[in-house]
Amino acid sequence: MQSKKIAIIGAGVMGKKHAQTIVKHPDTELVAICDPFSDAMAQEFNVPNYKDLDDLLNTMTLDGVVIANPNRFHVSTAIQCMQHGVTCLLEKPLALNTAEALTLIEAQQSLNVPILVGHHRRHNKIIQQAKEIIDAGTLGEINTFNALWSVYKPDSYFDIEWHRVAGAGVLAINLVHDLDLMRYLNGEIESVQAMTSNKNRKLEVEDSISILVRFKNGALGTLLASDAAVSPWGWDQNTEENKTSFAVSPDQDCYFISGFEGALSVPNLEYWNYPKDQSKSWSTSLMKNKVEPNKEEDVYxxxxxxxxxxxxxxxxxxxxxxxxxxNIQLLECIELAAKEQRTVYLEQLQCFKKSA
Structure with missing residues (x-):
């Protein structure tokens, strides 16, 4: 089978990460970069740079593209590529809002060209291992799903103006990954409540958020996060997935999932059940088991x-x-729940009804 010819649109941090991955993969070939502002990355990887997307699509025969340009161009870029029949790996977020996402979905259904959205954590082997434990019924019916993400972003992070304004906080920038995995492991979310705080830095953007969710299967979940709280708990620290940016604490967990038959912590994949010959009771000691988490495979x-x-x-x-x-709808509902201090049901959104 011939290597798949892939171009990258957007020569930023994520574009370079994808380029490094493509050149390492035995079944893919990086053939071009498309970036209107700089050809530095194209020179680094010794491929042509196109400043105009139409020029790229009309000149080269591509099997796929990685769309890693600024978020506001994601939808228009993906539609342009699909119109040329090119399969897309579209970096998250899918779109800036639900209405824009619906435009993309309608175009994708009409053009019938596949799009893979870059929620890369779903590909982490640890998540696949956790899903196998859950799907095997080891926990029974899940009742609670508690997630933590807590780090201290350095003061210099907020020297960048857009990092200080609403919409650039932990919810939109960081927690979309955790919300996606909560859905992936336990199904769709029905309603949300939320509270935010900016008491630490006194900026417009939130530095802490507490989210309560009710899953459609009746389970309850919490997601507690802060970028102004010192802790060893969070996906990046605990999975060692992003060692270049985060100091690691691999002995800690950030997800705690409990069901009618057992409990599971992630990413270390320790799970607890009662002995089969004893009754379930808080006075009965739990037996601990462990699946060795696969932290070696490159998620990209x-x-x-x-x-x-x-x-x-x-x-x-x-x-x-x-x-x-x-995920886009969840973010919008959580923002509304925090602003109006009420429970928000996802199906109350008119746009949700159109996409369901």
Missing amino acids: IRQLTHFVDVMNGIAEPISSPQDAIH
């Missing part, structure tokens, strides 16, 4: 392997636009 290589399968037509995207739109 795994994502790219899946993208190759999508391009070959032998796999459906693990995160499609029809799935990823729920």
Whole structure:
């Protein structure tokens, strides 16, 4: 099978990460960069740079593109690529809002070109291992899902103006990943409540948020997060997925999932059940078991392997636009719940009804 010819649109941090991954993968070939502002990355990887997307799409025969340009161009870029029949790996967020996401979904359904949305954590082997434990019934019916994300962003982070304004806080920038995994592991979310605080830095943007969710299967979940709180708890610290940016604390966990038959902590994949010959009771000691978490496999290589399968037509995207739109809707509902201090039901959104 010939290597898949892939171009990258957007030569920023994520574009470079994808470029490094493509050149390492045995089944892919980086053939071009498209960036209107700089050809530095194209020179680094010894491929041509196109300043205009139409020029790229009309000149080169591509199997796929990675769309990693600024968020406001995601939808228009993906539609342009699909009109040329090119399969897309679209970095998250899918779109800036639900209405824009619906425009993309309608175009994708009409053009019938696959899109894989870059919720890369779904490809982490640890998440696949956790899902296997849950799907095997080890926990029974899930009742609670508690997630933590707590770090201290340095003061210099807020020297950048847009980092200080509403919409650039922990909810939109960081927690979309955790919300996506909560959905992936336990199903869709029905309603949300939320509170935010900016008491630490006194900026317009929130520095802490507490989210309560009710899943459609009746389970309750919490997501407590802060970028102004010192702690070892969070996906990046605990999975060692992003060692270049985060100091690691691999002995800690950030997700705690409990059901009618057992409990599971992630990412260390320790799970607890009662002995089979004893009754379930808080006075009975739990037995601890463990699956050794696979922290060695490169999550971006795994994502790219899946993208190759999508391009070959032998796999459906693990995160499609029809799935990823729920994350956009969740963010909007959480913002509304925090602002109005009330429970917000996702199905109350008119745009949700159109996409469901």
